[in-house]
Each structure stands twice: as C-alpha cells, then as structure tokens.
Amino acid sequence: MAKKASGSNISQALGMLSRRQVITIAIAVVASALAGILHFAEANAVLTFVVAGVALATLAALVGDATEQLGTRLGPGATGVLQSALGNLPELFVGIFALRAGLVDVVQSALIGSILGNSVLVLGLAFLVGGLRHGEQKFSSDPPRMMVTLTLLAVAALAIPTLAFLLHTPAQPHSEGLSIACAIILLLVFLASIPISLAGGPASLPGEPAEAIEAAERVWPVWLAVAILVVAALGAAFVSEWFIAALEPTIAVLHLSQAFTGLVIVALAGNAVEHVVGIQLMAANKPDYAISVIMNSSLQIALFLVPVLVLLSLVLGGAYLTLVVSPLLLVALGLAALLGTIIIYDGKSTWLEGLALVGLYCIIAISFWWG
Numbered sequence: 001m002a003k004k005a006s007g008s009n010i011s012q013a014l015g016m017l018s019r020r021q022v023i024t025i026a027i028a029v030v031a032s033a034l035a036g037i038l039h040f041a042e043a044n045a046v047l048t049f050v051v052a053g054v055a056l057a058t059l060a061a062l063v064g065d066a067t068e069q070l071g072t073r074l075g076p077g078a079t080g081v082l083q084s085a086l087g088n089l090p091e092l093f094v095g096i097f098a099l100r101a102g103l104v105d106v107v108q109s110a111l112i113g114s115i116l117g118n119s120v121l122v123l124g125l126a127f128l129v130g131g132l133r134h135g136e137q138k139f140s141s142d143p144p145r146m147m148v149t150l151t152l153l154a155v156a157a158l159a160i161p162t163l164a165f166l167l168h169t170p171a172q173p174h175s176e177g178l179s180i181a182c183a184i185i186l187l188l189v190f191l192a193s194i195p196i197s198l199a200g201g202p203a204s205l206p207g208e209p210a211e212a213i214e215a216a217e218r219v220w221p222v223w224l225a226v227a228i229l230v231v232a233a234l235g236a237a238f239v240s241e242w243f244i245a246a247l248e249p250t251i252a253v254l255h256l257s258q259a260f261t262g263l264v265i266v267a268l269a270g271n272a273v274e275h276v277v278g279i280q281l282m283a284a285n286k287p288d289y290a291i292s293v294i295m296n297s298s299l300q301i302a303l304f305l306v307p308v309l310v311l312l313s314l315v316l317g318g319a320y321l322t323l324v325v326s327p328l329l330l331v332a333l334g335l336a337a338l339l340g341t342i343i344i345y346d347g348k349s350t351w352l353e354g355l356a357l358v359g360l361y362c363i364i365a366i367s368f369w370w371g
Contacts, residue, residue: 028061049246137282144291150193
C-alpha cells in the first residue's frame, strides 16, 4: 500500500509539470546521456559540442524553473536572491572548466555575451514582439532604473582595470590586484542589495503570481523542485566539462575565434531556453514582470557571477581571470548599457526600440566574427 501511495504521489506531482517542462526534461535527459556517450567514445568534436550545448541549455532552463518554484514560497524579493545564488549554476560550471582549460578569452567573452544576450538581444526581441502585438507598452520605471544603474556600475568595474592597463597607468602592473578589488566591491554592492530585494524594494521582482510566466504551470511540491534542481545542477556540472572539452577542437575545425565563440555560442547555450520566458511575458502584455526577469538575469551575472569567477580563479589551478578585457568588448558593453538606459528610462517601449536593440546586438556579434 505504501508503494502504491508513493507512486500515486509521484504521478500526481509529475502531473503538475507543464507540457513545456516535460519536453524540456526529456530533451535534457536524452541530450545529456548522448553527450556523455559521445565524449567518452571520443566521437566527432563538433557533434559532441552541439549535443552538449543543447543539453546545457535545457539543464539551465530546468535549474531556472526549479529555483523559481522554490522562490514562490519565499516571496518575490527572495526569489530574486535565490535566482542570483542558484540560477546561474550552469554558467558557473562552464566558467570553471573553461578557466581550468586556460580559455580566459572564452570566459570573458561568454560573461559579457550573457549580459548582452539578456539586456540587448532578449530585451530587444521582447520589445519587438510586444510592440508589434500591443503597440506602445508602459511599465513601472523605478525597478529598471535601479537595475540599469547597477549595470553601469558593473561596466565601470570592467572599464577602470581595462583603461588602467591600456593607458599604462601606475596600476598597470597590478591588474590582478585591481581586478580582485573591483570584484570584491561588486560583491559587496550585491550583498547590500539583498535586504532591499527581500523587502520588495526597487531592485526586486514585481509581485506577479507564479502563473504569470506560463498559464499552464502550477506550483510544484517542494521535494520535486529540490530534486529537479539537484539533478539538473549535477547534470550541468558533468555536461559543462564535456562541453568545454569539445570546445577547442570545434573552434579549430570551424575556424571560429575564441571571442565570437564565447560572446555568442557559449553565452546563448547557457541562457537560450530561459530567454523565451521574457519574450512570452512581453507578448502576454506583462511588461513589468518581463523586464524584471530579463534585466535581473543580466544583473545577477554582472554583480554576482563575474566577481565570483574572478575570485575562484585564484584557487582553481588554471588561468587567472581578470577584469581587463579587450577594448572592443568594453565599448560594446558600454554602448549596450547606454542604449538600454536611454530606452528604459521613460517607462515606455515600442517595437522600433526593440528592433534597435536587436540591431545593436547583431552589429556587436558580427564585429567579433573575425576575432
């Protein structure tokens, strides 16, 4: 009887998954298993890279879903904090394995690419889709203003070490120390924002119901959310290693630059499925929640993931990660932050503004095609 009851509970819990989530789980399981087989069989590197990328994208989506489900029990502010701590685990694992492999350019490009992918490409697509469907859309401008302010701080944390190095200032020989100091300051600012988020202040997600993301989704049991989070995170750790192992041979075969691979391919692989949510919310005429979901993702990477990887690189045993980036990466990020700030500040969005953001992302991506 106990086994029947247990089986019934599991069936009932699994019935709470939406069709999208079931499909995502199925793809994640199949792609992860296939990536492992290809890796250990030393199969074609490009095929392994593509399959591992699909597995990583779906696992990242599952981590995001499970984290959000846990957050619904803690309130909107705590959800943002929990997403910061756990939502970027796949990107963290990719960064760790890439640093251990000495791929600093890939890591730097992927981190900035993740920020650009959310704050420029996805936000632009969301504005474009929402604007074409609903015309001009209005949203509360206070939370986005706080987010773009903190994003500009993150840009400054990259700009100062980079300019200090390129301009041959007295700080040039101390780029590692300056990067560590900037990373610690970013983390302190992030920690200072946690009480505001917990209190539901301007840096937190708006209080939309969990069903706003997808009408068919329901609240999961705690055990199911924890189980999916743990399994997906562990899977992401293994798949990230296989993904990075196939990365260098793939770059050589396809004649891609490390910068373009990190900026576009690796960055989108870690966030691709999650990106759809923000666009869906804008299409459903929920601009406040859509903008918070999209921009919080960028902010978590800029204020949390980047400094954490800088500090972890000191003990990983591979290459050191500094905040000294290529001038083109810095300018691209600065222009993206500037254009995003101008568009966000008036609390309104149009399809043309969305198209401008998408155009900027395409220009940036093309500029890195050659290296």
